[in-house]
Amino acid sequence: MANRIKIKKGLQIPLLGKPEKVLRGNVTSEFVHVWPEDYQGITPRLSVKVDDTVKAGQALFHSKMYPEMLFTSPVSGTVVAINRGAKRRILNIVVKADKEVEYVEFGKKDIAKLSTDEVKKSLLESGLWGFIKQRPYDIVANPTSEPRDIFVTGFDSSPLATSYDFVLEGREADLQSGFDALAKLTKGKVFLGISPETTNKGLKGAKNVTITEFDGPHPAGNVGVHINHLAPVNKGEVVWTLNAIDVALIGRLFNEGKVDMTRKIALAGSEVKQTGYYNMLIGTELKGLVKGNVNEGSLRYISGNVLTGTKVASDGALRATHSQVTVIPEGDDVHEFIGWASLSPNRYSSGSTYLKLKKAYRLDARVMGGPRAIIVSNEYEKVFPMDIMPEQLIKSTIAFNIDKMEQLGIYEVAPEDFALCEFVDTSKLEIQKIIRIGLDELRKEME
Amino acid sequence: MSLRKFLDNIKPNFEEGGKLHWLYSTYDAFETFLYVPNHTSKSGVHIHDARDSKRTMVIVILALIPALLMGMYNVGYQHYLSIGVDASFIQTFIYGLLGMLPHIVVSYVVGLGIEFAMAQIKKEEVAEGFLVSGMLIPMIVPIDTPLWMIAVATAFSVILAKEVFGGTGYNIFNVALIARAFLFFAYPSKMSGDQVWVRTDSTFGIGGGEVVDGLSGATPLGQIATSDVASFSDFSFHSVTGEVLNLWDMFVGLIPGSMGEVSTLAILLGALILIATGVGSWKTMVSVFAGGAATALLLNALAVNLIMEMPPLYHLFLGGFAFGAVFMATDPVTSARTEKGKWVFGFLIGVLAVLIRVFNPGYPEGMMLAILFMNAFAPLIDFYVVDGNIKRRLKRAVK
Numbered sequence: 001m002a003n004r005i006k007i008k009k010g011l012q013i014p015l016l017g018k019p020e021k022v023l024r025g026n027v028t029s030e031f032v033h034v035w036p037e038d039y040q041g042i043t044p045r046l047s048v049k050v051d052d053t054v055k056a057g058q059a060l061f062h063s064k065m066y067p068e069m070l071f072t073s074p075v076s077g078t079v080v081a082i083n084r085g086a087k088r089r090i091l092n093i094v095v096k097a098d099k100e101v102e103y104v105e106f107g108k109k110d111i112a113k114l115s116t117d118e119v120k121k122s123l124l125e126s127g128l129w130g131f132i133k134q135r136p137y138d139i140v141a142n143p144t145s146e147p148r149d150i151f152v153t154g155f156d157s158s159p160l161a162t163s164y165d166f167v168l169e170g171r172e173a174d175l176q177s178g179f180d181a182l183a184k185l186t187k188g189k190v191f192l193g194i195s196p197e198t199t200n201k202g203l204k205g206a207k208n209v210t211i212t213e214f215d216g217p218h219p220a221g222n223v224g225v226h227i228n229h230l231a232p233v234n235k236g237e238v239v240w241t242l243n244a245i246d247v248a249l250i251g252r253l254f255n256e257g258k259v260d261m262t263r264k265i266a267l268a269g270s271e272v273k274q275t276g277y278y279n280m281l282i283g284t285e286l287k288g289l290v291k292g293n294v295n296e297g298s299l300r301y302i303s304g305n306v307l308t309g310t311k312v313a314s315d316g317a318l319r320a321t322h323s324q325v326t327v328i329p330e331g332d333d334v335h336e337f338i339g340w341a342s343l344s345p346n347r348y349s350s351g352s353t354y355l356k357l358k359k360a361y362r363l364d365a366r367v368m369g370g371p372r373a374i375i376v377s378n379e380y381e382k383v384f385p386m387d388i389m390p391e392q393l394i395k396s397t398i399a400f401n402i403d404k405m406e407q408l409g410i411y412e413v414a415p416e417d418f419a420l421c422e423f424v425d426t427s428k429l430e431i432q433k434i435i436r437i438g439l440d441e442l443r444k445e446m447e
Numbered sequence: 448m449s450l451r452k453f454l455d456n457i458k459p460n461f462e463e464g465g466k467l468h469w470l471y472s473t474y475d476a477f478e479t480f481l482y483v484p485n486h487t488s489k490s491g492v493h494i495h496d497a498r499d500s501k502r503t504m505v506i507v508i509l510a511l512i513p514a515l516l517m518g519m520y521n522v523g524y525q526h527y528l529s530i531g532v533d534a535s536f537i538q539t540f541i542y543g544l545l546g547m548l549p550h551i552v553v554s555y556v557v558g559l560g561i562e563f564a565m566a567q568i569k570k571e572e573v574a575e576g577f578l579v580s581g582m583l584i585p586m587i588v589p590i591d592t593p594l595w596m597i598a599v600a601t602a603f604s605v606i607l608a609k610e611v612f613g614g615t616g617y618n619i620f621n622v623a624l625i626a627r628a629f630l631f632f633a634y635p636s637k638m639s640g641d642q643v644w645v646r647t648d649s650t651f652g653i654g655g656g657e658v659v660d661g662l663s664g665a666t667p668l669g670q671i672a673t674s675d676v677a678s679f680s681d682f683s684f685h686s687v688t689g690e691v692l693n694l695w696d697m698f699v700g701l702i703p704g705s706m707g708e709v710s711t712l713a714i715l716l717g718a719l720i721l722i723a724t725g726v727g728s729w730k731t732m733v734s735v736f737a738g739g740a741a742t743a744l745l746l747n748a749l750a751v752n753l754i755m756e757m758p759p760l761y762h763l764f765l766g767g768f769a770f771g772a773v774f775m776a777t778d779p780v781t782s783a784r785t786e787k788g789k790w791v792f793g794f795l796i797g798v799l800a801v802l803i804r805v806f807n808p809g810y811p812e813g814m815m816l817a818i819l820f821m822n823a824f825a826p827l828i829d830f831y832v833v834d835g836n837i838k839r840r841l842k843r844a845v846k
Contacts, residue, residue: 013494159494234844306493328493332485335451339483340501347497352724353506354497365487369499370479370572373616376503377784378728387840391784392833407837415491422492426503427616432491 004196005229007216009385011350011420013159015306016360017275017326019266021166024276028097029285032075033317034060035092038310039071039130041139041443044090052079057104057126057259060093066143072127074261074282076102095283103258111180111254119184123250126259131246131321135224135233137443138414138436147240149188149231152179154203154244155195157221158305158419160268162323164244165200166277167264172202174251181250183208186240193226203244219385224417228386233412245323265318269302269327270362271295282320286312289325298330300365307419308432331364339368350383350424372427383420388412390421394431397438402445410442454478472566476573504575506726510717511582511774517700517710519543522590523654524701525645529664529687530656538653546650547706550585553594557601558584565610576615576622576780577605583623583774586707587767587815588630589643596634600626620822621781624815631815639810641665644703645687662687666703668766668804668811671754679756697764708770711763718773727777730786731793735772738797739763746805754805762801771800771814781822785832792828796821 036044043064048054054077059070073095081094106126111119123129124143134141141147155164168175182190192209204211212230214220223241233239245263252260261282268275273293280289286301302309304322318325336342347354348361380390388409396404415432422431460467461474478484480501488495520536522543527534534542558581566573584601604625609618631638645664649655665673667684676682684692687703696702700710708714721727743759750756762768767775776782776796783792796817803813810816 015494232840232843234840300487300493302493309493311493326493330487332487334483334485336483338481339497340480340499340505342497349496349498349502351496351498351726353502353726363494365493366483366495367486367488368483368495368497369501370475370484372500372572372574373614375500375576375616375780376726377779377782378786381786387836389785389833389836407840408833409840419492423494424496424498426496426498426500428495428499430490 002194002211002213004213004215007214007220007225007385009382010157010217010219011383011424012157012217013306013348013350013363013423014358014360015159016270016362017268017272017328018160019162019268019275019277019324021163022276023264024267024274024278026279027284027288028281029288029317030097031080031285032073032077032095032097032281032283033092033285034071034073034095034283035317035319036061036071036090038320039140040133041137041440042069042071042130044071046082046090046093048079048093050079050082053077054079054095055102055104056261057106059125059127060095061090063140066124068121068124069129069140069143070125070127071130072104072259074259076100103260106253106257106259108257109254111177111184114181114184116184119181122253123181126253127261128246128250128253128259131242131249133241133414135227135239135241135414136411137439138416139439139443141240142238145238147186147188148233148237150182150186150190150240150242151223151227151230152182152190152192152209152242152244152247153221153223153226154192154200155198155221156243156305156323157195157218158307159218160266160324160326161221161305162245162266164203165198167245167266167323168200168202168248171248171251172200174248174255175202175244176206176208176251177254178247178249178251179206179209181254182242182247191226191230192244193221193223195221202248216385219383219417219420222417224412224414225385228388228412232387232409235406235411237411246321261320263318263323265322266324267293267327268324269306271297271299271327271329280318283317285315285317286325287315290314290327294327298333300328300330302326302328306363307423308416329362329364331366334364334366351379367428369426369428371429374427374429376426379424379426380418380421383424384417386412386417390418394418394421394429394434397434400438400441402442405438405442410438415439451482454481469567472571472573473563476563476566479572500575503726504578506720506724507579507774508582510720510727511579511586511707513713513716514707514710514770515547515582515586516540517713518586518707519547521700521702521704521709522546522646522706525664525687525703526647526650526654529645529647529658529662530654531659531688532654532656534654542650542654545653546590546646547585549594550588550592550597550706551582553597554584554601555581557598558605561602561605561610565614569614571614574615576609580605580622580626583707584626587623587627587705587770589638590646590706591643592630592637596630596637597626600629600633603629616780618780619826620819621775621778624775624819624822627815628819639669641669644705659688661689663689664703666766666811667692667697667761671757672804672811674753676753679753679758682753694760694764697761702765704765705767705770708767711769714769714773721773721777727773728779728782728789730789731777731782732772734790734793735768735776735797735800736763738794739768739772739801740797741794742798742801746801757805762804766804766812767814768800771796771818775814775818776821781825783825783828783832785829788825788828788832792821792825795824
């Protein structure tokens with residue numbers, strides 16, 4: 001029986017449009033888009049030119065700092081465009097997909113017989129390394145560092161989240177191989193956090209890992225919460241983090257000898273007519289997914305969930321690290337009269353200044369107020385289940401007082417840990433952005 | 448919607464390059480007051496809580512309404528008592544309403560005027576903090592405070608206690624209390640004694656008349672501070688006409704005092720609203736009352752004079768104690784911000800308020816100074832709470 005940790009603080013935002021646990025088919029697109037910015041903390045260097053042909057699993061770009069760290073194409077085909085933004089920063093690489101996917105052959109491998117370096121090499125050259133993140137800084141893991149432990153989250157507690165149980169059905173063997181591979185990478189432990197409701201045998205019965213159940217509202221599924229409760233990160237220590245879906249991708253690499261970045265993704269949100277799950281390759285355009293299946297009006301398409309996802313255009317693509325697409329109203333055409341006096345049952349607040357009459361809400365992307373100084377106290381604390389003082393940490397990060405940031409636990413956190421703080425914030429600050437910039441600046445100072 | 452169209456029509460004048468761009472903050476304040484801004488999130492979370500700064504402040508004002516109405520009624524009640532006229536409920540209330548309204552208007556016009564101007568200069572949105580402060584100021588002064596004094600005090604506190612620190616959210620001291628303290632130290636004759644608490648003249652032609660014989664307008668705290676009776680059992684509080692006041696009168700609030708502070712009952716109603724909506728911290732409120740009661744009990748046990756003998760409930764019901772506990776100590780900006788800190792912060796306010804009342808012969812009311820004093824110490828309290836968290840983290844690393 002796994003240890004159970006009860007999480008009391010947090011918030012389950014009741015949104016309309018939970019994904020129904022039905023697999024509705026496969027979605028493909030002619031063009032596949034790969035965005036280097038999905039891999040946090042990487043400076044990309046191109047490995048291909050326009051008109052080059054690539055196989056699935058062949059490098060499109062690599063890390064400037066660690067040239068052995070490759071980021072590979074999810075499909076075989078021809079590179080048709082490399083789009084750049086300001087200062088010639090690479091925005092995305094577009095690959096025109098072949099009819100039949102041709103994979104780079106990595107060869108099936110028995111993990112038990114591999115050394116640490118061999119596992120590491122396989123992950124780096126296959127492009128799956130990018131899914132392993134590290135704390136401090138919440139960036140793609142530094143392959144030369146020794147992680148104290150590796151933390152894997154086995155469930156997603158965010159609003160309208162993908163069900164890991166459902167997505168990983170039938171992937172038990174890949175999961176176990178993934179865990180075995182991870183175990184090779186650390187001298188410490190591999191921790192797996194699951195929910196009391198987890199049913200998937202590949203998660204619940206995983207071997208070679210230390211399983212802990214986290215019971216409570218979001219962010220109970222955030223790996224940051226798991227770390228803070230199990231073995232917090234101290235200054236000088238490094239831990240690596242992943243989610244179980246990516247662990248299964250890693251397992252598949254060793255079991256099948258090829259890089260198959262197909263994800264079973266959830267289509268969710270109040271503006272989706274029929275929610276459900278679809279098989280989709282990373283980088284696939286959303287057009288085929290949402291066509292005819294969303295309501296009219298000004299909509300916001302999000303790759304990922306409503307708290308941490310990336311806003312994409314209606315013809316955008318599924319981003320690399322996401323297993324979910326959410327569609328909500330944009331709300332830029334709504335003019336709500338004297339909102340401060342509103343008694344409308346459609347407004348949702350985590351606090352008690354509005355009556356909560358509905359079970360689920362249709363929330364749009366409006367910020368619902370202007371930015372202010374931090375005024376209300378004990379607001380972030382209620383949704384931040386860690387032994388860290390969020391308000392003080394945010395303030396020291398805004399001031400970029402490195403001593404205070406270290407003392408208050410900056411090394412233990414990632415922007416996603418502050419997503420709920422940002423949601424409830426009366427002062428409407430962009431807290432995840434503040435933490436992201438703080439972490440990036442800190443890394444520049446320290447490295 | 449024609450109002451919306453009107454706003455959209457005039458908006459270009461206020462935007463960059465428009466003729467009235469220098470009034471943009473003012474336009475924005477009115478627009479966002481009328482309509483929820485429709486800008487959508489650019490980074491981070493895609494959905495936001497419906498609660499914003501406006502909603503929070505409106506809840507506080509809502510919570511102030513019972514005390515405000517009760518205060519208005521009491522202004523009229525004390526007036527008609529002092530001229531010996533038996534007025535109807537409506538007449539009494541209207542007298543109080545007319546008596547108090549000019550104070551509220553002056554406070555808002557002066558304070559908001561400065562806030563709008565400052566927002567304009569800083570090119571920021573107008574913060575809502577003064578909506579509450581502007582209501583608090585008239586509620587904590589005597590009815591006969593001249594309007595120009597309110598204007599001066601409001602300007603003083605908004606500029607020197609708030610804007611110089613950076614505006615709402617950055618101030619160290621409670622803005623309304625600074626206004627009160629300014630009045631108290633600058634114009635003591637208008638803020639204390641037995642002449643200022645009850646208006647005996649007519650207001651806008653209503654009321655007025657021959658004052659009854661032997662009128663005494665001192666507040667209960669003023670009465671006990673100046674009494675030469677030896678022990679509390681021989682002492683009794685009395686109304687303006689000399690009748691004995693019991694604890695219930697004090698709780699309901701039909702006693703001389705600052706306009707909004709008199710009715711503990713109405714204040715507790717406000718406290719209920721603040722606690723139910725989560726806008727005010729129940730921890731701070733409870734600990735202020737606990738600190739006051741504990742200190743009063745201790746002084747009762749050691750009593751050597753009349754005021755030391757005054758039982759705890761009198762302390763809690765009289766003067767600005769309840770009002771301060773519910774509406775001033777809980778100001779999140781100037782209070783301790785950590786949860787543990789709030790217990791300490793509140794408790795010490797209660798302790799200090801009672802100590803000042805009992806041991807300071809010059810000034811019968813201690814709440815204002817107690818809260819301002821603890822405002823200054825709130826960052827120190829928080830420092831130790833935060834330091835505890837830091838030490839725990841260091842210890843973990845060493846292990």
